[in-house]
Amino acid sequence: MTEFTAIWLTAKLAGITTVVLMVIATPLAWWLAHSQHRLKPAIEAITAIPLVMPPTVLGFYLLILFSPDNALGGLWVELTGSTLAFSFTGLVIASLVYSLPFMVQPLTAAFAQIGRQPLETAATLGANPWDAWRSTVLPMARSGYLTAAVLTFAHTVGEFGIVLMVGGNLAGETRVISIVIYESVETLNYGQAHALSAGLLVFSFSVLLCVYYSNRQLAPSLLPRSSR
Amino acid sequence: MLALDIKIPIGETQINMQCEMPSGVTALFGPSGCGKTTLLRAIAGLTPCSGSIRFKNEIWQEGDRLVPSHKRRVGYVFQEDRLFPHMSVEENLRYGLKRAGDQQMPIKLPLTDVVEQFDLADLLGRKPKTLSGGESRRVNVARAILGQPQLLLLDEPLNGLDSQRKAEIIPYLANITRELDIPTIYVSHLNDEIAKLCDHMLVMGNNTLIRQGPTQEILPSLGLLSTKGEDLGEAGSLIEATVTGFSEAYSMIDMAIGEQSMQVLGLEPPATAKVRLFLAARDIAIATSKPTQLSIRNMLGVTIADITPLSGNARGLVAVDLTVDGSDERLCAHISKAACEALNLQLGAEAFALIKSARIATPA
Missing domain, CATH: 2.40.50.100 (RNA polymerase II/Efflux pump adaptor protein, barrel-sandwich hybrid domain)
Structure with missing residues (x-):
């Protein structure tokens, strides 16, 4: 049963992360695609940090941030009575940071490719800015959103180091598939490790295959730079 | 009708424009790169400029007051194809029409009339990328007109159409702009089109207005205006x-x-x-x-x-x-x-x- 709990927990974590990131990353990616601001390179670099940093480093800093001695951790304890570290919520926050570039970069590429022209055209046809964005850019960025969502979901499913640092190993709360695999190997339960590993491999391959097939032209340019 | 007193910054330099355009069809004429498109964009509110823009009794821009593009109700036909690729031809045509209806504007130009005039009935279900250049031009013009504009800005709208199509569309454009009294600014460098469509001409040189007046007066002197040897078309x-x-x-x-x-x-x-x-x-x-x-x-x-x-x-x-x-x-x-x-x-x-x-x- 531990496997199924872990699989469900992993899917829940990846699903929530994907949805929340979609909302957060949309304005950020739009700004990155169209702004000429002098701080843009700095924001771009910050967004890309999770691509190059070891997950343990991110996990370490997040753990410190989550500590009740710190502002965020302390506030959380005051509001909910529990700590962020070693909780599912803490895991979601960590995943948001960890998977951010996988959502932002494909969206930025899609928005840059679409450009501002559809908004201008829509404005001359009487559409207010939000209406124009929703009716032109959003549907035109569909394949960008699909790529971003799939990559984010799959990447979150595969995270390990940051989970180990921030989440630990609590069944039903923070014990995701990658942790179960690690634990199986530690306890020499190779059968379980094989089953879950093969499952993840097949899952990742089929997901990527789907993306590349559905976005044959678009996908290569939309993948995050470091994973090309 | 349209009174402009604006400066539009473009890189190191700027476009200076003070003029009053009468109603009817005004040709905006000049060598390429003289700022015609930028001027149209500023009128539509798409390119920022300083100064004042007044249309009839509305103030579109003056000091801090700025009416955004979507409230100016200009029909803009861009030089390049601007159809929305994810919508069918019919959805493209209805885009501006629907929003005009939502804002309770009188629909003087119904879909069926325009579809008939531009011969679009067979194209309605198609996606823009399947259209030929000429077909897509017609849809672009028709869509702008269906937005029920109070001012039409046409940036070389008939580019890429063969002369037979032009001969069909020009009288229609001339008709609707006159009958419905939609003032129109028409960017062109083809004298033939200007002669057919336009009552009034604005001649732009390098970033500024050189001359304006009724077409009959300006057209014969075009060669004379060409002081720097730019191609100002056929006198x-x-x-x-x-x-x-x-x-x-x-x-x-x-x-x-x-x-x-x-x-x-x-x-x-x-x-x-x-x-x-x-x-x-x-x-x-x-x-x-x-x-x-x-x-x-x-x-x-x-x-x-x-x-x-x-x-x-x-x-x-x-x-x-x-x-x-x-x-x-x-x-x-x-x-x-x-x-x-x-x-x-x-x-x-x-x-x-x-x-x-x-x-x-x-x-x-």
Whole structure:
């Protein structure tokens, strides 16, 4: 049963992360695609940090941030009575940071490719800015959103180091598939490790295959730079 | 109608524009790169500028006041294809129409009329990327008109259309803009289109207005405006003629210009009794006595009204203004300076204008 709990927990974590990131990353990616601001390179670099940093480093800093001695951790304890570290919520926050570039970069590429022209055209046809964005850019960025969502979901499913640092190993709360695999190997339960590993491999391959097939032209340019 | 007093920054330099455009169709004319598109964008509110823009009794821009693009109700046909790729042709056409309806504007131009006029019925279900260049141009123009605009901005809207399609669409454009009284600014560098569509002309040079006025006045002097040798298109004259007959056998239309007559090639008689003829200045030769044994059919008795040497690339030429005897019409001929001196042309002298070709521009 531990496997199924872990699989469900992993899917829940990846699903929530994907949805929340979609909302957060949309304005950020739009700004990155169209702004000429002098701080843009700095924001771009910050967004890309999770691509190059070891997950343990991110996990370490997040753990410190989550500590009740710190502002965020302390506030959380005051509001909910529990700590962020070693909780599912803490895991979601960590995943948001960890998977951010996988959502932002494909969206930025899609928005840059679409450009501002559809908004201008829509404005001359009487559409207010939000209406124009929703009716032109959003549907035109569909394949960008699909790529971003799939990559984010799959990447979150595969995270390990940051989970180990921030989440630990609590069944039903923070014990995701990658942790179960690690634990199986530690306890020499190779059968379980094989089953879950093969499952993840097949899952990742089929997901990527789907993306590349559905976005044959678009996908290569939309993948995050470091994973090309 | 539209009063502009604006400065538009573009890189290191800026466009300065002070002018008042009357209603009707105004041609915005000038060499490429002189800022015509930027000016249209500023009028539509798409490119920021400083100064003031007033349209009829609305203030679109003045000081801190700024009416955003979507509230200006301009129909804008961009130079390039701007159809929404994810929508069908019909959804594209309904885009502006629906929003005009949502804002409770009177729908003066219903979908069915426009679809019929632009011959779009067979295209409605198609996606933009499956359209040919000409089809997509028509949809772009039709969509802008269906937004029920109070001002139309057309940036070379008929680019890429063959002359037959142009011949079909131009009268329709002329009709709706006049009948529904939608003031229109039309960017073009083709004189033929201007002659057919536009009542008024604005000529832009490098980032500023060179001249403006009624088309009949500006068109003959285009060569004169070209001080830096830019290609300002074809100089010519518009004159009014009365149709008096038609010869099927020779495909010739007989016309009267005041007391004189002309014959112009045409496959069928014009629909109206009066037409405007466009006579290119370089297709008019001058003779001091009436020549015989010529293929040229049209010789008008004229009086020399003015002789102006041209400058720039045209410095070997002179513009000769001629009044047509027995009428109020004026012609402009561009002939070489050498020929002018050899013939010893003098102001007030009688001469003959030999007209190599004439085109019917529009019903008068």
